[in-house]
Each structure stands twice: as C-alpha cells, then as structure tokens.
Amino acid sequence: MDRRNFLKxxxxxxxxxxxxxxxxxxxxxxxxxxxATEFYGILVDTTRCIGCRRCEKACAEANGLPxxxxxxxxxxxxxxxxxxxxxxxxxxxxxxxxxxxPIYVPKRCMHCNQPGCAAACLVKxxxxxxxxxxTWDANCIGCRLCMVSCPFDIPKFEYTKAMPRIQKxxxxxxxxxxGGIPACVEVCPTQVxxxxxxxxxxxEGKRRIAADPDKYVNHIYGEYEVxxxxxxxLSSVPFEQIGFRKDLGTVPYPEYSTGFLFAVPFIFVxxxxxxxxxxxxxxxxxxxxxxxxxxxxxxxxxxx
Amino acid sequence: MNRKLIYFLVSIAYLILxxxxxxxxxxxxxxxxxxxxxxxxxQNKISIAHTEIFGKxxxxxxxxxxxxxxxxxxxxxxxxxxxxxxxxxISFDFPKKVKxxxxxxxxxxxxxxxxECHKKQSSENKKSGPVTCADCHNKKNDKIKIKYPxxxxxxxxxxxxxxxxxxxxxKDDCGQCHHFYxxxxxxxxxxxxxxxxxxxxxxxxxxxxxxxxxxxxxxxEKGLTxxxxxxxxxxxxxxxxQKQGDKETGPTECIxxxxxxxxxxxxxxxxxxxxxxxxxxxFISVENSKMKGxxxxxxxxxxxxxxxxxxxxxxxxxxxxxxxxxxxxxxxxINLANAYHQVFSEHSCTGCHNKNKQTKECAGCHYAIxxxxxxxxxxxxxxxxxxxxxxKEKYSAAPIPMSSVEKVKKEIEIKVLENEYEPSKFPxxxxxxxxxxISNDNKMATYFHRNAKTLCEGCxxxxxxxxxxxxxxxxxxxxxxxxxYDRKNPNKTRLLSAYHRQCVGCHDQMQIKKxxxxxxxxxxxxxxxxxxxxxxxxxxxxxKNDRVVKQNTTNIINVWHPE
Numbered sequence: 001m002d003r004r005n006f007l008k009x010x011x012x013x014x015x016x017x018x019x020x021x022x023x024x025x026x027x028x029x030x031x032x033x034x035x036a037t038e039f040y041g042i043l044v045d046t047t048r049c050i051g052c053r054r055c056e057k058a059c060a061e062a063n064g065l066p067x068x069x070x071x072x073x074x075x076x077x078x079x080x081x082x083x084x085x086x087x088x089x090x091x092x093x094x095x096x097x098x099x100x101x102p103i104y105v106p107k108r109c110m111h112c113n114q115p116g117c118a119a120a121c122l123v124k125x126x127x128x129x130x131x132x133x134x135t136w137d138a139n140c141i142g143c144r145l146c147m148v149s150c151p152f153d154i155p156k157f158e159y160t161k162a163m164p165r166i167q168k169x170x171x172x173x174x175x176x177x178x179g180g181i182p183a184c185v186e187v188c189p190t191q192v193x194x195x196x197x198x199x200x201x202x203x204e205g206k207r208r209i210a211a212d213p214d215k216y217v218n219h220i221y222g223e224y225e226v227x228x229x230x231x232x233x234l235s236s237v238p239f240e241q242i243g244f245r246k247d248l249g250t251v252p253y254p255e256y257s258t259g260f261l262f263a264v265p266f267i268f269v270x271x272x273x274x275x276x277x278x279x280x281x282x283x284x285x286x287x288x289x290x291x292x293x294x295x296x297x298x299x300x301x302x303x304x
Numbered sequence: 305m306n307r308k309l310i311y312f313l314v315s316i317a318y319l320i321l322x323x324x325x326x327x328x329x330x331x332x333x334x335x336x337x338x339x340x341x342x343x344x345x346x347q348n349k350i351s352i353a354h355t356e357i358f359g360k361x362x363x364x365x366x367x368x369x370x371x372x373x374x375x376x377x378x379x380x381x382x383x384x385x386x387x388x389x390x391x392x393x394i395s396f397d398f399p400k401k402v403k404x405x406x407x408x409x410x411x412x413x414x415x416x417x418x419x420e421c422h423k424k425q426s427s428e429n430k431k432s433g434p435v436t437c438a439d440c441h442n443k444k445n446d447k448i449k450i451k452y453p454x455x456x457x458x459x460x461x462x463x464x465x466x467x468x469x470x471x472x473x474x475k476d477d478c479g480q481c482h483h484f485y486x487x488x489x490x491x492x493x494x495x496x497x498x499x500x501x502x503x504x505x506x507x508x509x510x511x512x513x514x515x516x517x518x519x520x521x522x523x524x525e526k527g528l529t530x531x532x533x534x535x536x537x538x539x540x541x542x543x544x545x546q547k548q549g550d551k552e553t554g555p556t557e558c559i560x561x562x563x564x565x566x567x568x569x570x571x572x573x574x575x576x577x578x579x580x581x582x583x584x585x586x587f588i589s590v591e592n593s594k595m596k597g598x599x600x601x602x603x604x605x606x607x608x609x610x611x612x613x614x615x616x617x618x619x620x621x622x623x624x625x626x627x628x629x630x631x632x633x634x635x636x637x638i639n640l641a642n643a644y645h646q647v648f649s650e651h652s653c654t655g656c657h658n659k660n661k662q663t664k665e666c667a668g669c670h671y672a673i674x675x676x677x678x679x680x681x682x683x684x685x686x687x688x689x690x691x692x693x694x695x696k697e698k699y700s701a702a703p704i705p706m707s708s709v710e711k712v713k714k715e716i717e718i719k720v721l722e723n724e725y726e727p728s729k730f731p732x733x734x735x736x737x738x739x740x741x742i743s744n745d746n747k748m749a750t751y752f753h754r755n756a757k758t759l760c761e762g763c764x765x766x767x768x769x770x771x772x773x774x775x776x777x778x779x780x781x782x783x784x785x786x787x788x789y790d791r792k793n794p795n796k797t798r799l800l801s802a803y804h805r806q807c808v809g810c811h812d813q814m815q816i817k818k819x820x821x822x823x824x825x826x827x828x829x830x831x832x833x834x835x836x837x838x839x840x841x842x843x844x845x846x847x848k849n850d851r852v853v854k855q856n857t858t859n860i861i862n863v864w865h866p867e
Contacts, residue, residue, distance in 0.1 A: 076829075277314050
C-alpha cells in the first residue's frame, strides 16, 4: 500500500465515520458498473425525426416527471418556440426551419466521454459511469457548478423545491442496469434513436453517411466534440443550422482545468525554491558575513 | 564560487520550468469570428480589389461606377480606357499597360491611368473624378461586396443569334463566334461541323486532358479566361453593330447580360438546339464489349439538358473516343463502363438519371432505393436489360394500363399502435393508382417502369422475386420487420419504425401535406392516419409539481420490456 492509497482510504474512512456514508454512495452500487467495458450511447439521426414528441412522453413516464400532452394541437404550438431542457423535461424536441425544410432535433444530455459537469462536481454527485452514463446522485450539495461547466446547457436545478435536485437525462441508467434500453429509444416510431455501444453506433453512423453522401453532411456531431460524446448526431444540413455549437473544439472540458490545477502546486513549491536560489546566488560574499556564523563557515569550507 | 554557480543554474532551470508550465497552461486556442459582407446590387458598378495580385489590401477596395464612365466617355469610346489589339479588337482589360510584374507596378498602372485621366479632364474644365486617395479608397466600400451573376448564353440566345446573323450576313456562318486554336499553325482556325463550347478552351479553372491543356495554356498566356474571352467576343461584335447604327444589336451594359435570371429546361424545350449535323438516334455499341448495345435517343436527351456540356464535358466528341473499354489517359483513365454508369457524376447516364429521380414525384419511392453499384452490387438482370436491349430500334414505351392494378387489395388495416389509436386505414389501391398516373405522365418513368410490378417495389422493397415461391404476391412488411427491438442488432428496422419511415418518408419526399412531418395543421399530421381510440385508456388528470398534468396510463404495446 503506498501513501496515496493509504491517505485516500484513511480520508474516506474519516468522512464515512463523520457523515454516515452520505458522501460516498458510490460504493453501494458500483458492482454492476464494473461489468461494462465500453461506453454506451445513442445515435440520433435527425433526418428521420418527425417531431411526434413520443420520446418526451416516454421519458417523463419512465422518470416520474409530469407527462406532457403530445396531442397534435399542443405539438404545433409547442414546436413553434425554441425550448431548453428543464427540471421537468430531460429531453425535448426543437424544430429548425432550414433550407431542407423543417428538421426536428431531439436534445438531451450528450453524456460526454469526459464530462465537464463530473469534473466540476465537488462531491462526485455527478459521475461518469463505466457504461458511459453520466448520472447524478443525491449527495449533491447544490453548488450548481455542473450547470456552469456544461457546454450544452443541460443540467437543470429545481429552484422551486425545498429539497432541490439537479435534473438531467441519465440515459435511463436504472433501466440499463436491469438490461433494458432507454425509454425514448424504445418508443421512437421512426427509429431516429439507435442504442448501442459507442463503437457500434459510430460505425453505423459512418455507414449511413457513406451509403448516402448526398443526404448527410459528412460529420458526426459528438465524435470529436469536447473529446467525444455518447450521443452522436447525424444531420442533412450543417450542424450550426440546427442549434449545435461549432465552437466547442475537440478538447475535453476537464482538460482545461486539469492543466491549471496541476500547475498550481507546482508553482507554489517551485517558486520559493527558485527565488531562494537566486537570492543565494546573487548575495555578495561580505554581506553573507553579517548573517549567521555557521553559514559563513560553510561558505568557507566550500572554498577549500 | 562553485556552489554559487550551481545555485544560480538550478534556480534558472526552475524559472524556465515555471515559464514553460505557465505557457502550456495559459495558451488556449482563440476562435475566429469572420463576418460576411452581404452582396450588393451591381448597378453597373465594379469592385476593384485584385486580391489575386495584391493579397491583403492595404486600403479599402474601390467601387468603380462603370456606367457613369461609359456615359462620360461616350465620344472617346471604349478605347479610352481599354487596350486595342490588332484588327481593332478591343480587349476589355484594365489598366491598358502594366510595366513590370511586381505589385507596385500593377498598383502604379491603376493609379496612373485613373488619376492622369481625371487630371486631364479637370484641366480641360470638364466634369472629373477624384484624384486624392480616400475619395476612391473609401472606408465605406469595405462593407460592399459586388458580384455579378454569371451570364448564361443558353440555347434560346444561341438560336436567336443564328437566325439574326443569317439575316444580316445572308448565310449560316458559325465561324463568326466559333473557332479553335490550331497548335500547328499557331492561330485561330474554323472548320464547319467542329463547333464546340467556349468553356472547353477558355475555362482555365478546370483541369483538362492533354490535348486541351496545350490549348488552354495558350489561352492563359493571352489572358483569355472565359470572362475576358466572352467579353471580347460578345462586346466587340455588339459594338460593331452599334456603330453601324443597328438598333437591334445586343447589350453592352453589364447588368443587361448579367441579369441573374436563368431559363429552365422546360422554358428551353421549345427552342431548337444547335445543329451540328448530329444524329437523332444512336445505337451505342462498342466492339468487344461484353454488354449488349444500347439504343440511345440523342434528340430526346438534347431537349432535357441546358447545355451540350452537361454530358459532353470535355469536347463534343463521342464518349467512346476518350473513354475506351479499358480506359486511357485521354479519358482520365475512366473506362467506358464507368463513364456511363458513374453514380455521382453529372455527365454519366446513371448519374443524370439518379438526379432526375430526386424530383418530387419520383423521390417518394426512389429516395429509399439505394443507388446502383454502391449498395446494390448485384443489380437485377431486368435492370440492366432495360437499356442494354441489344436492339437497334428503341423500345416504344407504353404507359402502364390502369386495369393491371385493379386486382390488388383495396384497403389495408394497420394495427401496430392498437392500444392507443384506432387501426390506420391505408388506401392501398388509391395509392397505387396515383403512382401509375405519375409514372405514365413522366417520359423517363414510362420508359423504365415496364410493368405494374416495378411500381410495387417502391414499397415492397428488396425482395428477390426469382427466389420466391409465390411470385405474384409481394412480401408483407411483417415478414422481414420484427415487432421487437433487437438489442443485438439495433440497426435493424422494426415494424413500427418501418411503417412510419416508409409512409412519412414518402409523404415528405413527395410533399404530400397529409401525414407529412413538414405539415403542422391539426388533424393532418398524425391524425391523417391515427384516430384517437374511443374508450381507450383513460387520461387521469393529476396534480404534480403544483401544476395540472395529464397522466396517460397507456402502455406502449408491442415493444420489448426488459422486466
């Protein structure tokens, strides 16, 4: 056992003792996670979506959220304005009027390979599971750093509740653990959504683009964006036309801060040593004579 | 002393380490924001901003009002600014002469000619233009972008020129405009029956074959890009007749030719095509070819394209002269089979036919049918035989008789979403009748859809009739598409999805309002097929999160539940 591990265990032991295992709920259900060897994800083919909003309904039913009305009449008025995910809506469909007619785009958590929200979380309430799901746990302290750090504006806070939670799509983690597929994927009438391992759906996305280069733009959104995401999007128009940000770059969000955080102790330790060294090097010999005697003696020894 | 040096070196090393660390951490890529300037109305103005000579401009571009200058210099004529070549041919270039090849020389040439003339005019007490820098290089000009749309000399203009010139000269003389450069004689020559498009020699942007490259090289040396060459050719002739006092001559103003309006193929279908003694019908058969010959109606195809270049992309020669059976360098290594069948080419038979299949009427079925030779590696025998008949006489296409489809099922009930909705009623016969009508109305479709069964394949796709026991009835959707979601093979289309994608996809492609995802009218969208079930699962109204919520207790059936 090295010192790092020792400190870790010691620290968590103290924390567990102090808080009654509140800060570390991960231990309880970590066993299923370890079976997964690959990230799962969803391929979203926006050329197929017809904007029926059945996924919104199924999502609400599966996650115990208020079930939206998806009658045609409501659909018409709802789709007229741009919506964002909210504390009662994990997934929403927006309509974008483009050169190729209206295009419906389902929007939900992208489940980044290296999520900014998980890196920002102070208590590991937001976590990336080995199966690719980015989930939220109840040990959250409500700092809402995850909301700030998300490049896709996904996590939402329940401002109206006494015991507020962070609400966002968890790729139906509970259903996954029981061997199921996400509710939206199951209910989609046009198979816009394909659930599989990231490798599998990436392959399928590439196959579709290759088989119909006229139909799709040659880009899979989420393949490299912010270091890759578990939701992959296909589109027939450039992605900026259907509300995707093209300025995110391919650097995973946590990497922006890990570099900085790595440098902080580095500078704190090295800076005084460097300064001290310069001080020593530039000090005049006779000036050092005014200092402590033993230092002066050492100096003289060095001369011999 | 030694120790001091070590102290010093170590501390410097630390400082360097810190500097590198800081540099690595704090250099983050910056994003660029490029603003586009909108294109302004040309109004006979020209933007002078030769970025190809000057690169990035030091001063704002000059917006030159050509119309104003033409008006002012009416007495002097075009030659006041543009150089005159031999035989009094004006080359519409500016400036007249550039002394050297450097940027400064080009800049000086512009400045000298403009300012000199302006000075001269004002010394003669005539109205004149600016002579100071900012009057021309105005900062406001940076927000203006002027671009002239390409002038299209389509078949109707060609036809008009042929007729009018015959009236004026008294005989057919294509040599007035058409010529080609003889590499042996090193001059322009003309021979009747060899007329070709200007683009072949004057479009310098395109890579050409070896023979044409030699000619385009000469064009490039003389600066005769397609722009310069056509200005020179058209305007000199128009000016000649203008000088003679002919009122019916062509325009000399920029915006009169560069209108930005283009005629469609339909509008051009009444205009006769250039006569170059080409055959109306051709039997395409190549010696030693594996495939049977193809009867080809050249005249018909002339009427369906806007230029000769749309098929004859390099020269007006026959395809097989450059594209041989095994390919040769003149044909860019593309062999004959590919020249005819390349799926995404605009010049090949298959490519152009594929493009036609993307029109509203055809796309309903054809959008889902994979294009030949990308996905369907083994096209059916009948598909090949449609063209490769080996008969010299063209197949006289007959419309599909309506009586041949009367036997099909009149209506089909689809019950996949039975729990929530009444069964959807699909008007099978009505749809087929409509498809037959569309097919019969279209010339190409009539030729290729030889019988009613071809139309069935639009929906009953990817079946292999020759392997089927019941050859008369096409397969049902359920025969291939499963009800459950196959987790092992998630890409497989399940039944619910197959119906929706087939129906909605076709309605979308054919822009049929009912049942299309593009349509937002109530009752026409989902309601076109799905009627809410009377006595279906009750909707419970509950209070949740302080708001009234309709809780629907439906369970979506026919999908696989993990529990």
